[in-house]
Amino acid sequence: AQTVTQSQPEMSVQEAETVTLSCTYDTSESDYYLFWYKQPPSRQMILVIRQEAYKQQNATENRFSVNFQKAAKSFSLKISDSQLGDAAMYFCAYSVDSNYQLIWGAGTKLIIKP
């Protein structure tokens, strides 16, 4: 069965510092996609970053980058220069190309300390 595990229910970081959120997944597929979503207190789901499994290069979006380790089935999110607006729940998700169903982790609550 495909599963996504986020082992950190809550993380905190000082403003302007760097934080890494962990995500591991289990799959027997070779082609798939991984996502990080941000859910602020408004509850809207916002796509942060996306990684295609066939790409070796780690995806980057401004201050957000991932460390994708396919063999280890690990997909961590690094947030550099943390800002107060980064405070939110962060969800890791996985989808297989064939049926596009998203499998979600339970989420990590990120707290930014001013």
Add this chain to the structure above:
Amino acid sequence: EAQVTQNPRYLITVTGKKLTVTCSQNMNHEYMSWYRQDPGLGLRQIYYSMNVEVTDKGDVPEGYKVSRKEKRNFPLILESPSPNQTSLYFCASSPSPDGGNTIYFGEGSWLTVV
């Protein structure tokens, strides 16, 4: 502006009283889905639709119905709501069931069944 619109955003209802949560997207997307979000569980898929008149069950379909008579609309129907359906519901859409496309989420609908 690309948008997925859900209504109502907040609803308190009583056990057994039929209700419908509407979802509409303005991007001509083929693929639409409904999720529920519960604390510590991430998002779980209820139903999805690949196109007009094509729907299928997700992970937790019991107690829900959907229809897709028009491409833009994908309502979620609770025929006889029960307290265990108290949750935050998200509608989502994407261009096609081709893993890796950006998924657009609605702002969420808080449903309380008493």
